[in-house]
Amino acid sequence: MITKQQAEAFGAIGTPFYFYDMDLLRRTLAEFQAQARHYGYRGHYALKANAEPRILEAICEAGLGADCVSGGEVALALKSGFAPEDIVMAGVGKTDREILTALEARIGCLNCESVPELKVVNDLAAGLGLKARIALRVNPGVDAHTHSYISTGLTENKFGIGPNAFQEVVDLLPHCPALELIGLHVHVGSQITEMPVFARTCRKLGEIQLWFHGQGIEFQHLDLGGGLGVNYQDPEAEPVPDFKAWFETISRNLPVRPGQVVHVEPGRSLTAQCGHLVSRVTYVKAGRDRQFAILDAGMNDLIRPALYQASHSIENLSSEEPAASYDIVGPVCESSDCWAHQHKIAACHRGDLLAIHSAGAYGQTMAMHYNQREPAPAVYSEDLKI
Numbered sequence: 001m002i003t004k005q006q007a008e009a010f011g012a013i014g015t016p017f018y019f020y021d022m023d024l025l026r027r028t029l030a031e032f033q034a035q036a037r038h039y040g041y042r043g044h045y046a047l048k049a050n051a052e053p054r055i056l057e058a059i060c061e062a063g064l065g066a067d068c069v070s071g072g073e074v075a076l077a078l079k080s081g082f083a084p085e086d087i088v089m090a091g092v093g094k095t096d097r098e099i100l101t102a103l104e105a106r107i108g109c110l111n112c113e114s115v116p117e118l119k120v121v122n123d124l125a126a127g128l129g130l131k132a133r134i135a136l137r138v139n140p141g142v143d144a145h146t147h148s149y150i151s152t153g154l155t156e157n158k159f160g161i162g163p164n165a166f167q168e169v170v171d172l173l174p175h176c177p178a179l180e181l182i183g184l185h186v187h188v189g190s191q192i193t194e195m196p197v198f199a200r201t202c203r204k205l206g207e208i209q210l211w212f213h214g215q216g217i218e219f220q221h222l223d224l225g226g227g228l229g230v231n232y233q234d235p236e237a238e239p240v241p242d243f244k245a246w247f248e249t250i251s252r253n254l255p256v257r258p259g260q261v262v263h264v265e266p267g268r269s270l271t272a273q274c275g276h277l278v279s280r281v282t283y284v285k286a287g288r289d290r291q292f293a294i295l296d297a298g299m300n301d302l303i304r305p306a307l308y309q310a311s312h313s314i315e316n317l318s319s320e321e322p323a324a325s326y327d328i329v330g331p332v333c334e335s336s337d338c339w340a341h342q343h344k345i346a347a348c349h350r351g352d353l354l355a356i357h358s359a360g361a362y363g364q365t366m367a368m369h370y371n372q373r374e375p376a377p378a379v380y381s382e383d384l385k386i
């Protein structure tokens with residue numbers, strides 16, 4: 001929630017900008033860690049959700065590890081203070097350079113996504129005279145019941161090693177002396193709001209683990225990936241996601257073997273609700289059959305509505321007038337640059353400040369400079385002059 005005082009302080013700041021409520025971030029991290037400790041789970045934060053330095057600093061301070069998907073993210077995690085052994089790296093198309101970066105940094109685990117990748121990691125590790133700690137990222141064929149662009153656990157998705165290749169992995173491993181297999185990893189999608197999806201994923205991972213066990217292969221850790229969804233419709237009703245329900249579901253459905261550690265890789269659930277994209281109304285324009293509220297924030301700042309038909313709750317911070325209906329749009333030269341159609345919101349005027357909520361995950365990290373637009377900067381609650 002943005003307080004009245006904060007909204008007043010926004011008046012002096014050029015728009016658009018990302019506003020981060022650092023108290024909410026810290027509360028979210030504390031709740032995550034309290035629940036994780038209770039269940040004995042280990043969290044690696046998915047940097048792709050938000051990689052702003054102050055956010056990473058807070059997450060590192062809270063004691064989480066880092067989940068990366070590129071050499072750039074590994075470098076950033078290291079620079080942000082994450083210990084190498086607390087960094088894991090996934091990615092379906094890791095280049096040799098990225099694998100070398102990870103190996104040379106001695107990161108905790110490389111989550112390998114294919115048989116050819118296992119061979120390359122083995123060869124590169126052998127060349128460095130190292131043993132690469134790896135996990136197998138498997139594709140369990142579980143439907144995440146989310147937008148198809150962010151589903152990753154189905155046969156048609158490019159991610160992970162499918163059951164068709166398990167035997168090949170087992171046959172290959174004895175020929176890969178530079179690999180140390182330590183984990184089994186899965187991530188079936190993002191913005192998952194149905195606990196039964198996680199339950200099915202856990203049971204499926206249990207079956208896969210049992211199959212490998214039958215082949216004489218044991219894992220030190222099971223990594224369930226990320227995916228816990230947040231409440232975009234009504235963020236104030238659920239500012240901190242229900243980590244307890246997530247972990248309870250995992251603990252009820254995942255057959256953990258003695259001595260095994262469970263890892264998770266939350267991204268969105270840690271950072272989405274603490275971030276707001278703050279924008280000004282540039283024009284209110286009367287169309288033939290509707291009114292347009294035209295903002296100075298566009299799809300280049302937050303691409304989720306244009307890319308995934310995502311809807312974010314929007315609040316007029318400047319007006320308490322009765323609601324009117326608008327197509328709320330951005331300034332970018334694309335008709336997909338639309339925040340909401342026929343949306344009821346307190347009557348808008350030129351200069352009003354609007355907040356697009358739940359923008360702390362996959363907002364700034366996915367921003368682009370289309371139309372040569374300047375990037376929206378970050379503003380932190382603790383820096384506001386109140």
Ligand code: LLP
Nearest residue numbers: 046090187190191226227265266267268362
């Ligand atoms: N682990 C792996 C291997 C992943 O691929 C992802 C996200 C995560 C963890 C973190 O998932 P989360 O807890 O954030 O759901 N840009 C999209 C989301 C893409 C997610 C990609 N992978 C969006 O804005 O909805």
